[in-house]
Amino acid sequence: MEFLPLLREIVKSYQAFDNYSAPHIKSMDLTPPQFDVIATLGNQPPMTCKSLGDKTLITKGTLTGILDRLEIKGMIERKANEEDARSQKIALTTAGQAIFEHTFPTHMQHLEKAFKQLSPQQMVDLTSALKQLRESIEKLATH
């Protein structure tokens, strides 16, 4: 049971980050998943739902609703995929692009403050330790 403090700390870190990030995103009239989608589409060629879901870690059933709301807000559009009629290409509209250009840098600056306390070396070390743990968890999950 010596792993409990670590587990607890992972959960609390994640939630602390969320509690810090979410109000700022809300002040831009977006929800966190909506911002995530806009940020992922920004400065990228249009992509399929599948690809968007893989990058944002949002499952397909959830993604449909998020895209519906962004479409109503006029920020994204669904276009037919020439190469594969099963799928679509999701792209930012001009309005969505403008939102991206305004909100993305602002939010990155907001987040950067939270990480300023760590040295670059600490960030590298922490990242690689978490990665090792994650990969060992993922290995088990596929069994």
Next chain:
Amino acid sequence: MEFLPLLREIVKSYQAFDNYSAPHIKSMDLTPPQFDVIATLGNQPPMTCKSLGDKTLITKGTLTGILDRLEIKGMIERKANEEDARSQKIALTTAGQAIFEHTFPTHMQHLEKAFKQLSPQQMVDLTSALKQLRESIEKLATH
């Protein structure tokens, strides 16, 4: 922007853990928050919603619904609080206690496997690095 890999890794680690943990909890006919509540009440004297929410990091509006469902399942009961008529004491029923005794150790064993790859020292280091980061984030959030 050097913090992005770390941020990404925190999110992915958290989700990897969730993806590993959730199916096992579901196999015991509970949802993750329901299990969280049972585990928090287990081997503890009855506690108020407030206290339960603080420990599980579940907000009060959410907690009401989770407790409703656990009450319907006969696992918890809400009892009047003698000392303060505004609040209640939440307690495991006999059935809930039995579920706790069966599912808690089983799930701990399941989780332990995921952390076996890390040495005790690595766990301590990782925990303290995350804690430092979290505390610096929390300091900003209170502004």
Next chain:
DNA sequence: GATTATTAGTCCTAATTAGAACTAAGTGAG
């Protein structure tokens, strides 16, 4: 080439989520 299997996305359901409004009950200042 026909059949089978896989893939992409939508729709549906049950549960969670945060936050705000609301009620009831305790606390504190005068």
Next chain:
DNA sequence: CTCACTTAGTTCTAATTAGGACTAATAATC
């Protein structure tokens, strides 16, 4: 004591969440 303030929980709403059923289209196999 009385009025303002705080606290505990419920209720409500809009959005997310995962997962399964479903449709349409593509790929794979024989």
